[in-house]
Amino acid sequence: GESVGLHLPTLSVQEGDNSIINCAYSNSASDYFIWYKQESGKGPQFIIDIRSNMDKRQGQRVTVLLNKTVKHLSLQIAATQPGDSAVYFCVVNDKIIFGKGTRLHILP
Amino acid sequence: DAMVIQNPRYQVTQFGKPVTLSCSQTLNHNVMYWYQQKSSQAPKLLFHYYDKDFNNEADTPDNFQSRRPNTSFCFLDIRSPGLGDAAMYLCATSRERGNNGYTFGSGTRLTVV
Numbered sequence: 001g002e003s004v005g006l007h008l009p010t011l012s013v014q015e016g017d018n019s020i021i022n023c024a025y026s027n028s029a030s031d032y033f034i035w036y037k038q039e040s041g042k043g044p045q046f047i048i049d050i051r052s053n054m055d056k057r058q059g060q061r062v063t064v065l066l067n068k069t070v071k072h073l074s075l076q077i078a079a080t081q082p083g084d085s086a087v088y089f090c091v092v093n094d095k096i097i098f099g100k101g102t103r104l105h106i107l108p
Numbered sequence: 109d110a111m112v113i114q115n116p117r118y119q120v121t122q123f124g125k126p127v128t129l130s131c132s133q134t135l136n137h138n139v140m141y142w143y144q145q146k147s148s149q150a151p152k153l154l155f156h157y158y159d160k161d162f163n164n165e166a167d168t169p170d171n172f173q174s175r176r177p178n179t180s181f182c183f184l185d186i187r188s189p190g191l192g193d194a195a196m197y198l199c200a201t202s203r204e205r206g207n208n209g210y211t212f213g214s215g216t217r218l219t220v221v
Contacts, residue, residue, distance in 0.1 A: 032206070034209060034210070036212075041215075041217075042214055042215070043112075043114075043198050043200075043212035043213050043214045043215045044151065044198070044200075044212045045212070046209050046210070046211070049209055089150060089151075091210075093206075096141065096143075096151075096153060096200070096210060097153070098150035098151050098152075099150060100149075100150055101149075101150050
């Protein structure tokens, strides 16, 4: 079966620094990965996705890295801002299996 | 501009009294999903519709049912809500199953009294 886990439940980052949120997955056949951001009281919001034929994809201030060898996914947020405070979930493949989530806390 | 709309945002129901949550979409997506999210937990998939084809998750209690009368609407029916069913219920859509992004609604927070 599929399992998705995140390495750290809470990440505290100084405003302006870069944030790195990690995610591990177990199914080597997984071929599509998505990062979502969920702010308090709201539904998850799509941030960025990546397919297994890529190892890196960049968006605005965000980068997703995929290491298929070790089944690891990371989300990098550049110049973290207060508005980045949220819970971040990685999601694997077609049946949306959410990882536990990492809460990103921004320090002033 | 809201593309996946959930009503109401907050719902209070009595223990054991049937309740229905609604979701509508303007995206004309084929797939609609219902998730349950309890406090400080990840969303848990209950079931999804691919067009009219209903797909239940193995561990979804029988107390939870769903209806999709047309492409735009999908309902979550809780036949006899218990205190443990208090949660945020999230609706999501995707154009197809598989390698597609998902669009979520804002959720309905259900309180059982």
